Amino acid sequence: MNAHISARDLSVEFPIYxxxxxxLKKKVLNLTTGGRIGSDTAKHPxxxxxxxxxxxxxxxxxxxxxxxxxxxxTTLLRVLSGVYAPVRGQLSVxxxxxxxxxxxxxxxPDATGFENIYLRGIMDGIRPSLIxxxxxxxxxxxxxxxxxxxPVRTYSSxxxxxxxxxxxxxxxxxxxxxDEWLSVGDAEFSAKAAARLDxxxxxxxxxxxxxxxxxxxxxxxxxxxxxxxxxxxSDEPVVAPTGxxx
Amino acid sequence: xxxxxxxxxxxxxxxxxxxxxxxxxxHDGGSDIAVGLAAWHVWAALGWHDIRxxxxxxxxxxxxxxxxxxxxxxxxxxxxxxxxxxxxTDYLPYLGVGLVVWQYLSACVNxxxxxxxxxxxxxxxxxMPLTVHVSRIVWRNFVILLHSLPVxxxxxxxxxxxxxxEFLLVFPALLLLLLNGVWIGLVLGIICTRYRDxxxxxxxxxxxxxxxxxxxxxxxxxxxxxWVAELNPLHHMIEIVRAPVIGHPIHLQSWIWSASVVVVxxxxxxxxxxxxxxxxxxxx
Numbered sequence: 001m002n003a004h005i006s007a008r009d010l011s012v013e014f015p016i017y018x019x020x021x022x023x024l025k026k027k028v029l030n031l032t033t034g035g036r037i038g039s040d041t042a043k044h045p046x047x048x049x050x051x052x053x054x055x056x057x058x059x060x061x062x063x064x065x066x067x068x069x070x071x072x073x074t075t076l077l078r079v080l081s082g083v084y085a086p087v088r089g090q091l092s093v094x095x096x097x098x099x100x101x102x103x104x105x106x107x108x109p110d111a112t113g114f115e116n117i118y119l120r121g122i123m124d125g126i127r128p129s130l131i132x133x134x135x136x137x138x139x140x141x142x143x144x145x146x147x148x149x150x151p152v153r154t155y156s157s158x159x160x161x162x163x164x165x166x167x168x169x170x171x172x173x174x175x176x177x178x179d180e181w182l183s184v185g186d187a188e189f190s191a192k193a194a195a196r197l198d199x200x201x202x203x204x205x206x207x208x209x210x211x212x213x214x215x216x217x218x219x220x221x222x223x224x225x226x227x228x229x230x231x232x233x234s235d236e237p238v239v240a241p242t243g244x245x246x
Numbered sequence: 247x248x249x250x251x252x253x254x255x256x257x258x259x260x261x262x263x264x265x266x267x268x269x270x271x272x273h274d275g276g277s278d279i280a281v282g283l284a285a286w287h288v289w290a291a292l293g294w295h296d297i298r299x300x301x302x303x304x305x306x307x308x309x310x311x312x313x314x315x316x317x318x319x320x321x322x323x324x325x326x327x328x329x330x331x332x333x334x335t336d337y338l339p340y341l342g343v344g345l346v347v348w349q350y351l352s353a354c355v356n357x358x359x360x361x362x363x364x365x366x367x368x369x370x371x372x373x374m375p376l377t378v379h380v381s382r383i384v385w386r387n388f389v390i391l392l393h394s395l396p397v398x399x400x401x402x403x404x405x406x407x408x409x410x411x412e413f414l415l416v417f418p419a420l421l422l423l424l425l426n427g428v429w430i431g432l433v434l435g436i437i438c439t440r441y442r443d444x445x446x447x448x449x450x451x452x453x454x455x456x457x458x459x460x461x462x463x464x465x466x467x468x469x470x471x472x473w474v475a476e477l478n479p480l481h482h483m484i485e486i487v488r489a490p491v492i493g494h495p496i497h498l499q500s501w502i503w504s505a506s507v508v509v510v511x512x513x514x515x516x517x518x519x520x521x522x523x524x525x526x527x528x529x530x
Contacts, residue, residue: 209450
């Protein structure tokens with residue numbers, strides 16, 4: 001089956017509830033004062049993060065999202081990974097998604113490396129029996145050896161990143177969602193990590209990556225989408241795509 | 247492997263969508279509770295992990311719960327059996343079961359109310375059924391309950407009162423308690439995430455409810471005001487566990503209450519989930 005993402009009139013708005021809005025008091029006052037305050041209590045200020053986006057991502061496409069800070073790149077990635085549901089419009093996603101939004105997500109500093117691998121695995125929805133078979137592979141890749149039996153808080157920040165990277169990239173997915181390229185560790189590990197990431201991306205049917213690095217987009221992407229204030233400014237093929245089409 | 251996320255007004259689901267909307271990351275508001283509860287290996291592991299975290303470097307570990315129960319029930323039992331003029335071998339187990347079950351219920355209410363706020367970081371990073379975050383908290387407190395309740399049984403045996411066959415009713419009663427904890431957490435979790443003023447209200451109501459529920463005192467003290475206990479669902483949730491443990495007569499009424507509350511509670515939770523599942527991340 002071909003992986004596929006399609007969005008029609010996709011909009012995401014964040015309501016801002018400050019103290020005066022997000023309270024029962026207003027609701028209750030509303031009842032007693034017969035709607036005098038009502039008109040402004042119901043209207044929370046909103047931030048339009050994504051505004052009527054239409055796109056189709058097909059099998060084999062590598063999409064690079066570019067745009068200024070706050071242009072909606074990360075929000076779009078989160079919508080694609082299922083964290084935020086569209087407020088309006090439709091999104092349909094076919095294929096298994098994996099997102100590398102925050103690699104150190106859910107790492108518990110007081111738990112050991114092995115425990116963290118396990119916890120992260122089950123939170124990603126992997127069956128416990130499968131995780132056990134994966135633990136060795138992940139442990140091997142981190143190269144942390146006996147340290148994996150120690151609490152993560154005893155790690156150096158580089159070691160912690162190694163662990164986080166190894167766990168996050170141990171997924172198999174049709175659709176891969178990334179916020180910036182990941183580069184971790186010392187020279188030796190960094191090369192190993194880059195190779196692993198390349199394999200991961202090579203195996204994925206669709207890649208969506210947000211980045212501020214034009215060279216990176218040019219190197220790995222086949223299509224570039226420019227976002228500004230939550231709207232699509234441009235959607236164009238990347239000139240001279242390198243040999244990364246899966 | 248297809249899913250569609252729509253605004254409620256335009257739900258157009260193909261059979262394939264319905265099927266896969268029941269998987270881990272492809273659930274929707276309607277299937278969140280079912281998918282979440284079915285993933286018992288996730289919330290059980292996370293709940294256990296929480297307990298291990300709390301006592302990671304302590305010698306007694308979770309048995310601190312056991313010891314705390316023993317100390318509190320012992321001291322309060324001696325004090326109040328004297329004050330209320332009750333036989334200690336009757337009063338102490340009565341108070342003990344009531345207190346440990348109350349601790350469980352109040353933890354479900356208080357921690358359940360903040361379940362989504364507390365798990366906000368995870369909710370904004372990874373899609374999984376929201377029910378998992380609640381079940382984790384409920385399971386954690388259920389494990390604490392299972393570490394405390396045996397203390398009372400041991401005390402009973404020390405007093406020479408051996409449990410009869412009706413003791414077996416404890417197990418279905420505990421199951422009902424577990425389920426009650428989940429819907430309480432779901433309903434309060436959703437409401438308290440949206441309306442941040444509800445949390446202090448809940449805390450206050452719960453404090454008062456403690457004194458209105460027969461835990462420190464017994465129902466026969468109420469005389470002609472027995473309705474205070476009879477209309478209190480918390481009383482019935484406690485009673486279904488307490489009666490079989492301390493060998494009091496079993497009241498069918500309490501079982502009907504507890505079971506009905508589970509059904510009504512889950513209907514309410516399901517309704518809220520259907521309506522609000524997709525909004526919760528925006529409220530965090």
